[in-house]
Amino acid sequence: MSVEFKKVSEFKRGTLLALLTDAYLFDGRYEQSCHSDYSEV
Numbered sequence: 777m778s779v780e781f782k783k784v785s786e787f788k789r790g791t792l793l794a795l796l797t798d799a800y801l802f803d804g805r806y807e808q809s810c811h812s813d814y815s816e817v
Contacts, residue, residue, distance in 0.1 A: 784792060
């Protein structure tokens with residue numbers, strides 16, 4: 777098994793937000809912070 781690293785800019789739009797939202801769902805405060813920091817204006 778090999779690990780492949782990619783630039784964040786190579787991800788489809790919304791991928792990083794979806795991953796961060798999923799990761800921080802255990803506490804609503806983190807979810808709100810994630811959305812305000814990473815969602816598009």
